[in-house]
Amino acid sequence: MSKTFTRAEVAQHNTEDSVWCIIDHRVYDLTDFIDAHPGGSVVLNQVAGTDATVDFYNLHRQEVIEKYKDLCIGTVAGETPEIVTPEPGSLSQVPYAEPLWLRPQFKSPYFNDSHRRLQKALREFTDRYITPEAQEKEKDGTYISQELIDRMADAGILAMRLGPGKHLHGRKLLGGVIDGKEFDYLHDMVLSQELVRSNARGFQDGNMAGMCISLTAVQQWLRNEPLRQKITDEVLSGKKKMCLAVTEAFAGSDVAGLRTTAKKTPDGKHFIVNGTKKWITNGMFCDYFVTGCRTEKGFSVLLIPRDEGVETKQIKTSYSTAAATAFVQFENVKVPVENLLGEEDKGFIVIMSNFNHERFMMCCSVVRMCMTVVEECMKWCNQRIVFGKKLIEQPVMRQKLARMISLCESNQAWLESIAYQMCNMTYAQQSANLGGPIGLLKSHATRSAQEIADLATNIFGGRGLTQSGMGKVIEMFHRTYKFDAILGGTEEILADLGVRQAMKKFPKAML
């Protein structure tokens, strides 16, 4: 790479036997690559011997040049490469690509040094370990590797994903960048927002989303202490996997309509479970199912270990099968009564108590993903040349970007304000005061996501419909934003919840 060549020298390599070109002041020998080039050999022959920087960046993502850096044989004499290659862990320099609190010129009342340390460590962890695997698994549809799970368990990431609490006390997170006791809901927000940057919506859920919404219920409601500790240890160490199994083909959010039954054995020591569950995220690889069942006088929640009576079949949805979404069948599964969460026939509270945190995490992710889409659009508009001009020079494009930026900035500001309230409330106060606002935020954030996906696809044109290359993030987002609009409560239900909760507090007087 230390070799230098004059532009005249490069110009001579424009024959079938030797195809060189210049990209960003670096010299590339494409002779042996030409037949493997996904864009074909003709285009490379056309630029042989010339400076192809503008053409290259008009058609490729920055990561392509990184991946194929071995083709680089030197630089142009007297010239220095200009294009910035982001290092793992670095912040984006694209305007509006990062939340305001991470932009050096701005201040925030919410975040202290421990949030910044955690953000930095998580960004590096995600860039180095999660994103490469996420991209691969999203494409081939296989499940998360045990190696990555172990790495996340060691770093305390699995434990952090349950939110603040005693389970973090005494833990040194990410090698000690913060102490578990310091971890609050703003750290929690940072965690969700950094993990989502791997830009792979199916894998994002495949990456232990089931655990985040089920182990919390076990911790809060499983009364047998040694059993609770054993299971928590198994799951947080990554040795066992857990998911939440409530929805059925017969009933989604309508818990009263569920048909999975749990009948007590005559000796009162076991439940026998029969029934099916649908759309169970991570169900394919889980060892434990936190399952909603009909019991004699109501609805109950049971922790069901996988055994021969439990059968899982993969469901193909519009995102990658890396999410391990399953159809689950329980046939005469014998479950000890100590696996009951909360009280028999009073399972509704067990399921409901989990929702705020789940929805909060979803808000964090979808708002951050929207910001990444803005970043992609800003980069593309600055890079893409059409009708002899950069796209950004077209006022119609700037209008679209303005709308997208405004939606992202306002949603992020709302989210930070809610996270701050959560830091200053008990769990019970959160349930009383924040269920409505979180519901409204989730509903608004996913409506915004719809508009952002639509605008971004128009900006990218055909590339926004293509699963590889420049528009791949946009294509993925446009195909998958609905998961956030449906999972954890649909937009309509949550918007309605927000207004109903507000009306409960309406003063009795006629105002």
Ligand code: HEM
């Ligand atoms: C180091 C040099 C190059 C490498 C490693 C490279 C690699 C690639 C790769 C991996 C793709 C697949 C799409 C993607 O992932 O972005 C691609 C597509 C393409 N490349 Fe290249 N390329 C190089 C140079 C060039 C140059 C100089 C041109 C044009 C003059 C060119 C024209 C194209 C075209 C037209 C496509 C198809 C793009 C699309 O469908 O949107 N490539 N290239």
